[in-house]
Amino acid sequence: MKRTFTRKCASVSLALFALGASGTANAADNPASPKAQNTPALSKSSTLYGIVRSQKDQKLLGGVSIILHNKKNDTSILEKTNSQGGYLFTDLPPGDYEILVGGGNFSQSRKEGFLKAGMTGEIDFAIQMLSRGSSTLLGTITQKKGDSETPVSATIKAKNLSTHEIYTLSSDENGNYALAQIPGGTYLVQVTKNGFVPVNRKIDLTLY
Structure with a gap:
């Protein structure tokens, strides 16, 4: 008997709001970038x-x-x-x-x-090496500003609600992320970034 295996892939894109914003994030709400500091030359590294x-x-x-x-x-x-x-x-x-x-x-x-x-x-x-599978969770993280969205780098944590294992990764400078080779099942996905309201969403990878 021939078996066919289907690779599950869920695309999840989430938008972040700056802390203190209610629907609209102003430029002043953005977290301040670290200031460059001049350091003296060091003789030994x-x-x-x-x-x-x-x-x-x-x-x-x-x-x-x-x-x-x-x-x-x-x-x-x-x-x-x-x-x-x-x-x-x-x-x-x-x-x-x-x-x-x-x-x-x-x-x-x-x-x-x-x-x-x-x-x-x-x-x-x-x-620890976390459990692996044939599913993939991917998407884009953006900052919501009125009617526009700007890609941001943020931390993504996906907790498998069956095994309780937590998979952690970051979106790149274009807001993109991809978590491959994870088991199917239901995940609680949390997106965090300093100065922004955390976003949580439950994703069922068994549906894909």
């Missing part, structure tokens, strides 16, 4: 490296997203782990850092630390 493993079996995980955020300058660097689960950041100015690992088909883990000038720091992570 720092390095940060580590390994990302599976929490379940300690397997080295390649292709995992790593975001390193400099708290002082409010700047971020995005990398992915190599085939051996390793990551490396070089030429870093000293200061307070936040590092976020995972997202997509992996759970997320966050750690913080301070790098001194010329210091080499090591931070390892153990995260």
Whole structure:
């Protein structure tokens, strides 16, 4: 007997309103962009490296997203782990850092630390590989301004109401996002961005 498998794909586009707005978002409601700060030249740069493993079996995980955020300058660097689960950041100015690992088909883990000038720091992570399937959730996130909508980058969290696993990702600068290879089922999708009202929607991927 021949079986045919259908790939489920739901397109979900959501609009955000700035906090304090009631139907219309004015330019003054937009969250202020971080101000550029001049930092003195540093004689020594720092390095940060580590390994990302599976929490379940300690397997080295390649292709995992790593975001390193400099708290002082409010700047971020995005990398992915190599085939051996390793990551490396070089030429870093000293200061307070936040590092976020995972997202997509992996759970997320966050750690913080301070790098001194010329210091080499090591931070390892153990995260979970979330359940996979043949469904895809995709769409566009926009900011609502009167009758127009502007694409924005925001954080999307999709919670599978059966497994209670939470898939996390961000929309790009054009507002687009795509979460592939997830199980079918019902998801609670939440979109958040600093300075904006969170948006929640329940999506049933079994209907697609």
